[in-house]
Amino acid sequence: xxxxxxxxxxxxxxxxxxxxxxxxxxxxxxxxxxxxxxxxxxxxxxxxxxxxxxxxxxxxxxxxxxxxxxxxxxxxxxxxxxxxxxxxxxxxxxxxxxxxxxxxxxxxxxxxxxxxxxxxx
Numbered sequence: 001x002x003x004x005x006x007x008x009x010x011x012x013x014x015x016x017x018x019x020x021x022x023x024x025x026x027x028x029x030x031x032x033x034x035x036x037x038x039x040x041x042x043x044x045x046x047x048x049x050x051x052x053x054x055x056x057x058x059x060x061x062x063x064x065x066x067x068x069x070x071x072x073x074x075x076x077x078x079x080x081x082x083x084x085x086x087x088x089x090x091x092x093x094x095x096x097x098x099x100x101x102x103x104x105x106x107x108x109x110x111x112x113x114x115x116x117x118x119x120x121x
Contacts, residue, residue: 032077044073051095060099067096 032040047070054063071092078085 064099
């Protein structure tokens with residue numbers, strides 16, 4: 001009886017060391033297959049490229065939306081304790097802050113600048 005009890009405890013301890021139970025607040029992040037992680041990273045890159053194109057095309061609302069989507073994906077699917085994730089989140093926050101500071105030039109300022117340039121010829 002004692003031998004059976006000891007062997008059961010050994011098996012139970014080994015099973016506990018093999019299995020880790022933890023609470024998952026966002027289960028879809030854990031359930032991603034390796035192929036899906038590749039596409040998730042590529043999708044994040046595309047969001048960032050779309051934001052850059054939006055800035056170049058002076059479509060700031062589109063760029064803000066793409067940066068917001070990239071931030072949401074970063075917060076949802078990536079480990080927030082990782083240094084690389086924290087660096088990416090900091091870069092995204094800096095980009096969003098610089099977009100908030102950027103504004104479209106007013107039409108009257110543009111016309112006055114063109115008039116000044118034409119007068120200098």
